[in-house]
Amino acid sequence: MTEKKSFEDNLKELEEIVQKLEQGDVPLEQALNQFQKGVSLSNDLQKTLEEAEKTLAKVMDKDGNETVFERDSANEQ
DSSP: OOOOOOHHHHHHHHHHHHHHHHHOOSOHHHHHHHHHHHHHHHHHHHHHHHHHHHHHTEEEOTTSOEEEOOOOTTTOO
């Protein structure tokens, strides 16, 4: 059973893929495979960030119930 990579590991791998592709000296077939892997990593990273945002947007009230955090609209820009 494989261990799930951390957000940071996936981000590092995506950055490495981007660097290789930007250099332009990767054979086409390998570049396509790396691009597809990069897209998959990007999607996974985005999902992780969305889940983290949902978690951070919840607060506990004094009774221990979760409620959605409401931003003060006067402070939003």
